[in-house]
Amino acid sequence: MQLGASAAYLWGGASDIWYYQKKQSNIVKAFEIMKKYNIPVGICAHRLEPIMFCEKEGLVPDFYMTFMQDVKVPWMAFKVLAAGAIPPGDGFDFAFDSGADFVCAGMFDFQVELDAELASRAVTKSKNRKRRWMA
Numbered sequence: 632m633q634l635g636a637s638a639a640y641l642w643g644g645a646s647d648i649w650y651y652q653k654k655q656s657n658i659v660k661a662f663e664i665m666k667k668y669n670i671p672v673g674i675c676a677h678r679l680e681p682i683m684f685c686e687k688e689g690l691v692p693d694f695y696m697t698f699m700q701d702v703k704v705p706w707m708a709f710k711v712l713a714a715g716a717i718p719p720g721d722g723f724d725f726a727f728d729s730g731a732d733f734v735c736a737g738m739f740d741f742q743v744e745l746d747a748e749l750a751s752r753a754v755t756k757s758k759n760r761k762r763r764w765m766a
Contacts, residue, residue: 639665640673640696646681655684662690673707700730705765709735719746723753730762 641661649657658674658681665672675696676682682697695706708731711722719736723746726734738746 636668636670638671638673638693639668640675640692640694641665643675643677643696646674646676647678650676650678650681650684655681655688658685659688659690662692675709694733696735698729698731700762703765705732707731707733707735712736720749720753723750724756727753727757728760730760732764732766 641658645661646658649655662672662674662685671693673694673696674682674685674690674692677697679697679699682695682699682702685692685695686702692704694704695702696709697706698708699706708726708729711717711726711731711734712719713722717725719738719742722736723734734750736746736750
């Protein structure tokens with residue numbers, strides 16, 4: 632891509648708003664525009680309905696950002712720590728046990744080493760989850 636991006640995704644706020652404002656065609660248009668750049672493209676949502684719409688429409692992103700057990704593409708869980716209300720180990724365990732292939736977690740520089748270790752442990756512990764790994 633000309634601007635140096637290695638991936639792009641439709642922001643969850645936009646997909647949620649467009650879905651509920653009955654402007655679902657904007658979701659499709661945004662997805663199609665991003666796909667033209669030949670980079671991995673994802674769709675994010677805070678609610679399940681926009682993702683269900685994408686599935687129904689036959690959109691096949693490279694990944695989703697939300698919680699979904701039945702999608703056939705990798706999905707990245709976000710907000711798994713509830714802005715610090717949930718300890719990282721618990722949030723990562725829950726996300727990976729629930730079927731997430733990746734987590735997106737904000738942290739300060741001094742938290743990176745421990746959070747990476749906790750995420751690695753959570754992946755190892757979630758070997759018996761219901762959803763197969765997709766990455």
